[in-house]
Amino acid sequence: MSNSEELLAFAEELIYTKLGSYLSDLQQVILLTAIEGTRKTYEQIAEECGYSAKYVKQDVAPKLWQLFSEALEQKITKSNLKAVLEQKIRQNASRNKSPSSVRLSPTCSDIEKGNILLIDDQPNNLRLLSDLLEEQGYEVQQAISGELALQAIAIAPPDVILLDIQLPELDGYTICQKLRANPETEELPVIFISAFNEAWDKVKAFSVGGNDYITKPFKTVEVLARVENQLKVRRLQQALKEKDHQLQAALQQLEKMSAKES
Numbered sequence: 001m002s003n004s005e006e007l008l009a010f011a012e013e014l015i016y017t018k019l020g021s022y023l024s025d026l027q028q029v030i031l032l033t034a035i036e037g038t039r040k041t042y043e044q045i046a047e048e049c050g051y052s053a054k055y056v057k058q059d060v061a062p063k064l065w066q067l068f069s070e071a072l073e074q075k076i077t078k079s080n081l082k083a084v085l086e087q088k089i090r091q092n093a094s095r096n097k098s099p100s101s102v103r104l105s106p107t108c109s110d111i112e113k114g115n116i117l118l119i120d121d122q123p124n125n126l127r128l129l130s131d132l133l134e135e136q137g138y139e140v141q142q143a144i145s146g147e148l149a150l151q152a153i154a155i156a157p158p159d160v161i162l163l164d165i166q167l168p169e170l171d172g173y174t175i176c177q178k179l180r181a182n183p184e185t186e187e188l189p190v191i192f193i194s195a196f197n198e199a200w201d202k203v204k205a206f207s208v209g210g211n212d213y214i215t216k217p218f219k220t221v222e223v224l225a226r227v228e229n230q231l232k233v234r235r236l237q238q239a240l241k242e243k244d245h246q247l248q249a250a251l252q253q254l255e256k257m258s259a260k261e262s
Helices: 003-017 025-036 040-049 051-070 080-092 123-135 148-156 172-181 199-207 220-261
Strands: 115-119 139-143 160-163 190-194 211-214
Touching: 003 080, 003 199, 025 040, 025 051, 025 080, 025 115, 025 160, 025 220, 080 115, 115 123, 115 148, 123 139, 123 220, 139 148, 139 172, 148 160, 148 211, 160 172, 160 220, 172 190, 172 199, 190 199, 190 220, 199 211, 211 220
Parallel strands: 115 139, 115 160, 160 190, 190 211
Antiparallel strands: none
């Protein structure tokens, strides 16, 4: 493992140990850029990774340095991060505590965009969310009713669904229940997004199979973070399924070979 990868792994472990938080893929790219001392601006990172410069510069990067400042109990910036991490590693090494590996360094190619389905009967809401997500490079589909949404999902299942509760004919709860009852769609991530802010509404949303809940009026950073989190979970689930299929195929092959030998 290179020194940069070691520092990155240590930094991720530090944030998780101290704050119980995971760094997003984009935060990891910014972090690695700072560790390697690459003369790359936030605007360049945003362009390479398919995000808006404003989002990276005003939302993602400040939150990243705030996390490290809190975890390390001192002001952390892009310029002093590497030196502080190296000092922390030396201190740990002197106490026989070496950093463990978390994951290899990320690249912009690791940040895969997904297909998002928006289900809302209010055109203004659809337009606002579509502009927000498309600006970040996501593919966005829209549906103004539950029936249209279910038809669209049957044709081309999205990666994540943003679902309003108040809809004509079929409400959001019913739509989610129908998705969970269908083996073809039961694992699709559903994020409820609603003006309902009572605990009962949130409990019901999760009880019918919702994966997350965003309250209107929503914050841009919150929507993007929750969508990214559900995409990450979905990719991990798909990777595990693929590994399981490969394992099953390998076992079947071994059984055939054993049968021939006997």
